[in-house]
């Protein structure tokens with residue numbers, strides 16, 4: 001499973017590999033989500049962070065069905081009930097913790113997780129945790 005819980009107030013701070021700050025953790029409502037474009041080497045990486053039930057998770061912004069971006073509007077990745085990540089194109093639903101698709105045309109497939117951590121209230125991402133893009 002690709003379960004990624006963002007560790008908060010960690011004594012075992014990650015490392016300098018998690019070097020790209022995204023935003024302050026309190027800038028994303030619970031429940032809520034936010035998209036980001038970051039540089040990774042020569043490439044641009046599109047990802048999003050979900051905040052739900054006090055847990056932060058992050059995924060590459062690409063639907064496993066056709067590869068399109070997921071959001072309905074800027075920073076809107078969750079469904080109307082804020083229970084699942086929802087693809088705007090064909091309405092696939094994904095679990096917010098694992099990224100597993102539980103309804104729609106790509107059931108059983110998963111969003112690609114991205115490693116994040118909160119350091120001093122700032123969400124940091126590890127671009128190296130992605131295997132492509």
Ligand code: FES
Nearest residue numbers: 063065087090092
């Ligand atoms: S493109 Fe996402 S469900 Fe079809």
